[in-house]
Amino acid sequence: MEANVTKPFVKKKQNMKRYFMEGDGKELSTNKASKDMKKHSPEKKGSKPIGEKRFKKPIKMRTYSDKDGQQKTQQVFKIDISKTERHRKWQMKKQRQAQGEQRKLQHRKHMREQQDPFPGDAPIPKERIQKYERGEHIKDTGTRTGQGSRKLAEQEKKLQFAARQAARTEILLHEEAGFLEADEGEDTTSITQHDLAGVVDITSAQKFFELKLPDFGPYSVNYTRNGRFLLMGGVKGHVAAIDWMTKKLLCEVNVMETVNDVKWLHQETMFAVAQRQWTYMYDNQGIELHCLKKLDCVLRMEFLPFHFLLASANSKGYLSYIDVSIGEKVAGYSTQMGRLDVMCQNPSNAIVTLGHSGGTVTMWCPKLKEPVVKMLCHQSGVRSVAIEQAGQYMATSGIDRTLKIWDLRTYKMLHSYKVPMGAGQMAFSQQGLLATGMGNIVQVYKDSCRQEVKAPYLTHNLTSSVRSLQFCPYEDVLGVGHSTGFSSLIIPGAGEANFDALESNPYQTKQQRKEAEVKMLLEK
Template identity: 45%
Template structure:
């Protein structure tokens, strides 16, 4: 058996099966969940409609899977060890010999001893990099042709740099305030309201700039209209560990008490608090699919957490310190302490991370930030003496989607995309732990108190219903208009009574509560001796 191919040869069965299996996996990905279960449905029409829909979905997924299989140009790969070789023993130098010239070019060290340590940020396409030296050095680099776009010296402490929606704008958290600069280094805005910001994060889909400042205040600012969307006291102290979950836009903060709190701009309390470590949290990172979180604590532990089904225990606990953590697009986890960088990999696909690669920079260099470059197998390391870049095979997504992020974007395309992304901007309330719930039925409130208007409407409806009833025709003497009107009024009053009683009760309750408060507050001195003492009870 076999399928005849275009060139006339026959494909062997095993290969065919392999391909179909592969396709199945992809189809599953594009089906985005289980098929609708039609068995319990009573409604025949709906059943039919849904069946047709499902079929269309299936076809669409099939087509998408096929397109993905045959049209994606390149495949990702990993370092593979032979025999007693270990992947983590392979040095950057040996990798440099094997790879092509273009890739080898991305192994370099930039030594800037004066203004370090440097923090880094890449645009979503990985084309541009922003570097911020602690002592006021800001630079934008074009990574494709290795050129400096602009470099400025702000003569202030720079704590964090982050690109906004494209490479034209970036924000820098400086000594007193965060500032927004454009690519030419022109200062566009000073965000005074934020105060002395420690970390900045940009939410791409929502166009929000999130910041955490020295007094532990989390702020969200809309960068399109400039409005401050939210400003919350975290109440958990000062922190400089902040990471946004790329999947749902939830901002996570790591605190000194070992807790991680997750925030959204429309809620003043944390959506989720989780005790992750026994010591202060030093670093945090999210897997791009949003289901995995890595945290590092001062107690020399790195933990991996599943965010979909919350459990008390982590998925995996790894030993070691980490001052900075980062997940790559393909799910490699980089951690770094002082001058040592380690890359962990989930080799089996069961979320069991193992050592994959290690790298040591010159002793004495303190790593400030590790960051994978999107769409490239490159890890950027910002350290106290500049920054360096090393090759990590299999870290970047090999195929870029030019609708999402295009590393070869022209300025025209960039403009187009800017407009499109602005049109597709999501309102801040769409940030939630599980964004797939959007559009579903509203979760029931535990007890819903009716609003005043609703109550009135109910009463009116009841009265209307009663009014509609025609009174009986009584015998001659009893059918007087006066009696009829009286009866009518009576009926209406009867209908209203339960509502009014309810209202009265509620009012009384409110009054009682108020009285209680008042009594507690001030009792005349003569009566104070009768009041119950709090300390006694």
């Protein structure tokens, strides 16, 4: 007689416990659960029957009548098939793992069979490696011990590895600097700023603007290292800090005193103002932080970002260095050469360069009381000095209306130009363009250091005389401060197309700015 299976009368979790009823205590041979259990757990020789192994003692006895009216007895058994299901899933998991390991072995064998036709790293052209090398190679000759030779060899190995890695990653620098290219019979000098603003995209066209401030000029200007913020200082006391990309004003104050120069410090949160008597430090809200009475009658300032030093030159011929991280004076020397109103720094080695009325140019460092270099550049007084980013070339202009290019590796003159008016202001861009301010005319020269040029690259006429010039880092923009305000000019090809976000990030957040400040202090 076939076993009658009733519905479960005890409710448990699904796929965990099932209850079946079997008549006369026989094995449920026709039950689906019993079939699955037999399939996955085959009976071994000498073992107990599946029914005896899986079924427990009857929970309840039940008597009922069938269709013929005969009395029959039913026993309720509980079967635990959860262990069987877990065993089956475990076996399937092991099988999948074995198949995965087998596929990996086959893939490795296939890769070993296929040999690389070009083993090793891709070759790098020597010209590209030389582009990132700095100075001559280190020679281990002259060392007294073998340990010293090994140290020099390891250092040279690290320098070569850094140059190779920089040359190899150059492929990731997808941005390229572009210049104006004139057709036959045309000259780029005749192209005006309004012509450029009309043909470039909307974002670039917004970089050409003018701020008309005729009441407090002439203005000195200074950009931050990342090129995001602009600082302006008028001679009659007006000081303003703005985000020139979004035209958002950070602060604006009137110090009610003559302002000779303004400079950003290590970040856009602080700046220094050289006023008539002393030098003051302000935050980006215009609140006075410090009064540096040690820096009096300052005419020009330069901030050395990697050393946290604020170098200043005053009207008494005195050169001073202030460490802004600790607020102490590091060094101060009297040049004995009169009024110091011409000053710049070498971006590659932080050497401060001064121009004097006798036609000489001197270079200073904080640890020496005497100038490290003293050059006679002009027969008359020096009006302006500028040094390019790599520190290889220097441009000087004198009262005799000459503009000279010097090679700082040999300290010899390369080119000499006769300009209509003496260049009172000069500045180099990151790509080597030279901007000069002569009266109310701004001229930009291309490749003036490597070859002799006959005509300027671009020319712009202002309504008033130029007070200061500076190229905006990582942008094709030249900032000009003049007597009636400020002008932002578009100079194609002036800025570096690719910037290092870990070095100078124009789009850094507050958290990144804080981390960058801590990193700069640790590196100092």
